[in-house]
Amino acid sequence: MSTQVQAQAPIATRTSVSPTVCLIAGWLVPGAGHFLLRKPIRGTLLLVSILAMFAIGIALQGKIYSPNSGDLLDILGFVGQLGTGLAYLLARTLGWGGTSVITAVADYGTKFLVVGGLLNIVAAVDAHSLASGRKAL
Numbered sequence: 001m002s003t004q005v006q007a008q009a010p011i012a013t014r015t016s017v018s019p020t021v022c023l024i025a026g027w028l029v030p031g032a033g034h035f036l037l038r039k040p041i042r043g044t045l046l047l048v049s050i051l052a053m054f055a056i057g058i059a060l061q062g063k064i065y066s067p068n069s070g071d072l073l074d075i076l077g078f079v080g081q082l083g084t085g086l087a088y089l090l091a092r093t094l095g096w097g098g099t100s101v102i103t104a105v106a107d108y109g110t111k112f113l114v115v116g117g118l119l120n121i122v123a124a125v126d127a128h129s130l131a132s133g134r135k136a137l
Contacts, residue, residue, distance in 0.1 A: 023128040027124040029047075030120045037127060039130075057097070060112065061103075080113075
């Protein structure tokens with residue numbers, strides 16, 4: 001007679017922090033959603049990596065997209081950069097970055113800005129999933 005042992009998946013637990021608050025905080029400030037969930041190492045890694053990508057993009061004179069362009073690629077670039085939250089708003093307010101891509105280096109800078117924003121969106125959704133219990137802490 002053989003007995004079968006079934007592996008049980010870890011039971012996801014909800015936290016006292018609202019999933020919506022984690023999502024919005026994580027979007028505005030990279031890693032903030034994870035800090036609220038008491039995941040300081042993950043939050044710090046996200047904060048440092050996303051802000052470093054943003055700073056490198058600005059230093060390379062990457063283009064900061066505006067929301068009023070009619071070109072589809074510009075709209076997608078805007079959505080990607082908007083993902084960095086307050087960093088994007090600060091860059092728009094202070095006039096950081098380039099207004100157009102003139103050199104190949106500036107094109108790389110633009111890619112850094114967009115990918116940093118997309119990474120932050122993924123991180124904010126991850127914080128939401130952890131807070132809602134869909135993903136185990």
